[in-house]
Amino acid sequence: MTTVHFTCSDCAQTIEVNEEMRETILAAGCPVCTTGASEDDFSDDPDDG
Numbered sequence: 001m002t003t004v005h006f007t008c009s010d011c012a013q014t015i016e017v018n019e020e021m022r023e024t025i026l027a028a029g030c031p032v033c034t035t036g037a038s039e040d041d042f043s044d045d046p047d048d049g
């Protein structure tokens, strides 16, 4: 399973998500504060580069 890390640009919450959750966050916003999310808020691996 592919997972990515979402970091909210507003509340700075970092959440590990799968592809399904990623699509949900892009559509519905941050699960914590509901601020809209963009592709830039996701990273494949924060330890890589």
Ligand SMILES: [Zn+2]
Pocket (backbone or CB within 6 Å): 008, 009, 010, 011, 012, 013, 030, 031, 032, 033, 034, 035
């Ligand atoms: Zn947030």
